[in-house]
Amino acid sequence: MLPSHLKRYIVSQDYGRYTPVDQAVWRYIMRQLVSFLSVNAHECYREGLKKSGISIDRIPQIDEMGNKLSEFGWVTVPVSGFIPPAAFMEIQAFGYLPVAADLRTVDHIMYTPAPDIVHEAAGHAPILVDPEYAAYLKSYAQVAAKAIISHHDMAQYEAIRALSDLKEDPSSTTEQIKNAEDALTLVNDSITDISEAALLGRMNWWTAEYGLIGTLEQPRIYGAGLLSSIGEARSCLGPSVVKLPLTVDCINYTYDITEKQPQLFVTPDFAHLRVVLDELADRMAFRRGGVEGLEKARKAQTVNSVELESGLQISGKLKSYEANGQTVAYVQFEGPSQLSIGGKEIKGHGIQYHADGYGSPLGQLEGFAKPLTQMSDEDLVKISFKPGSKKQIRFTSGVVVEGKIEELIRHPETGALILVGWKDCRVSLGDRVLFDPSWGTFDMAVGSHVTSVFGGPADRRAYGETDDFVAKVIPRKPFTPIMQYKHELYQAVRTFREKMEAWPASTSVTQKAVASEQLEQIYSKLEAEFPHDWLLRLEILELAQQLPSDSWRPRVELDLRNMSEKDAQVAEHIADGVKVFGQRF
Known part of the structure; x- marks a missing residue:
């Protein structure tokens, strides 16, 4: 079942909105596509149309599609056009195929850059009946859900969505559309650092959207963008489009959704897609962690999660961190922050409690025989590290924590110490005060190093929304x-x-x-x-x-x-x- 925090992206298909003209547009497009793609698409295409419940002659009912695709482990849900990329990937990771319920007009019968039911239903759905491809798409969604999204990505998404909505809204003026186009150009020009999410977007574009399969000499089409655009489907197989073998280097190629692609990538089979995806995942912060991961999160200026070897997960906007080489000494988050274990928020440590941010020292302690997280209760008693004791500890980084221990929290499964609550606590690094006793209880994370940094809050349901998305249904102009x-x-x-x-x-x-x-x-x-x-x-x-x-x-x-x-x-x-x-x- 789809988690509640993702349900705000779901809309009703409202089948009655489709006019007889819409039905004719669908029929024209599908006849063109099936005629060409029965020969030039992956061998599962024609069978996939039937198995996914897609008719040539009428626009599909999205719930009917879902009933058919459930046999292959997928459920379809209608969504409102452009939804945030992170939400799209999270929905897909749960085995749901988001389907935009809108349909292109007769004026854009061959192609539209906006999501529509032709692209989702006729493009994505038929290939999902292939188990190897379906497995890749779910794996991709799971990796993409871990990707760090930057504030530039979010600004770009908002600009694209605003422009798309205006173009589909019959009441929009030429001036409004021009202003939205200028705003998008401004955002695009401001992007100087390519985020993980952007790289994953390129991977998706060159595989699930514009991918070819087979040999370089005689490839076939499987990408949804090509399967839903007859003009580009025809031209892409010709000699004017360069065919390259699919490798992880595809992420170095940008794309323009308004232009035909000058090159496309060919995978020998669907199994190879997951090999390439795994290579890309190995480069990402959720697998690499460390200072490299922290720097990506800091630059992103979005809500991300930092996981320690103890299992503690800290979520929020990473404002800064202290490090000596590859050794992390301190992390500081700003704004609503959350502490979790295994994707579940620790009771009392949500964004209401940590509303103004969260900071903690990390690393090895001076004079301790083993890492604090590995110490048993008996070990801690021997050094008087227990609730009620006053204690001063010094990290090898130079950070000093001094106060009264109030609470010790352990990992519910491994028993590792993950959090220490201090009262009347002072935290300092040289002359700098990192935490003052007047600020209240100091909740110190326990961990020596950062094992993972990933996009979004660890417990998304508990954290709440990280954007102000509202599903928007473009009103139809009253028919004359x-x-x-x-x-x-x-x-x-x-x-x-x-x-x-x-x-x-x-x-x-x-x-x-x-x-x-x-x-x-x-x-x-x-x-x-x-x-x-x-x-x-x-x-x-x-x-x-x-x-x-x-x-x-x-x-x-x-x-x-x-x-x-x-x-x-x-x-x-x-x-x-x-x-x-x-x-x-």
Whole structure:
């Protein structure tokens, strides 16, 4: 079950929002994709569409998809467009596939940079039926959930989301969109340090989004970005796009979501994806820890967690740290901080108690036979290190802690000492006062070294939200009477086609002639009111070719030719549509 703190990203699909025009857009895209990808995508693609409950002719119900994908260990959930990358990865790590419920418009029928149901459903879902790929995607999500996200990443996400929302909102002005574009450019230009999250984003882009599989000479497509963009799917296999073997070096390649990619990476098989992912994970702070990990967290200026060899986890924004070479002497967090063990907040040590930050010395103690965390109760009694005792301890770093021991907290499973509560305590390093007795109880972390630094709070549920995300549903512009009329015509053609598909083989010529007259009447209405609508004309032409329509079909063909001559992109859409006439899907 999805944790409660992730449920705010989930929305209702609201299937009734999809218009007959939307259904026609979906059908056009899917017919194009399946026609090309049945030959050029990974071998599981066609089977994956069926097994994931995706129809060629209608927009899928996300809950129906979830029922189908549950057989493969996945559940689908509808989300509100762009959600924070960390949340997206955490949702995926729990075995849920976030699906954006929005659908691109006919004006962006071939590609949209914003998440939509074509990308998620037709792109990601079919390949999930391959167990090796599904395992990679879950492993990737688990690694990505540990990645350190910088404040630049968050600013970039907010700018992208704001721009995306404005572009989809029918009430937005040109000036508002231009201002949002300028804001995004400003954020992008300010990024000087590439975070772990950004590197993981590149890994995702060159694999799950734009990945190829097989040989360099004859690769096939498996990336969702390619599987949901027929234009780029076609061009990517040509010689103009450089094919490179997939290695961890793919993270050194940037990408532009608004442009076709100049190079793509080819994995020999899905098992290789996890090999490359593991190489990348070995470079990350959650595995390396130490000063390297602390420096990443400090630069990020976001909520991250520092784990000690004792098992104690400290979460918050790392403001600073003291270190001598690779030996960490002191860590200082600012703002709401949390202490946890094994991802569970220690009772009484949440952000309400540590609201203003948290700091503690780390390292070896002078005069102690073994690390404090390894000492048993008997060991501590021998040196009078017990509740009620006044004590002064000195770390090899020079940090001095002096006060009255009030509480000792041990790891519930290993028994290691993880926390010492001091009263009337003073902490100093030379002339610097790190903690004054007037500040209250001093909760000293016990640990000699930092074993891991990872993104986000250790206990996310207890810590609460680290951003102010609110799911936003872009309001539809109220349909004018003329738009409602267009929807009626699209629905009429859809209903007509469904009836034709149900005709028995014995349908007479007379019945077909009557049907042709009915279809001509629909076309005449379209001709009179919507001279620039190429999509419905295309649907009508395909049906007319199956009927005795010689008397009026040339009008449709002439209309489409005229549209093609005026607009090269429309000409491409029409030509592509005609190519799949008569194909069985």
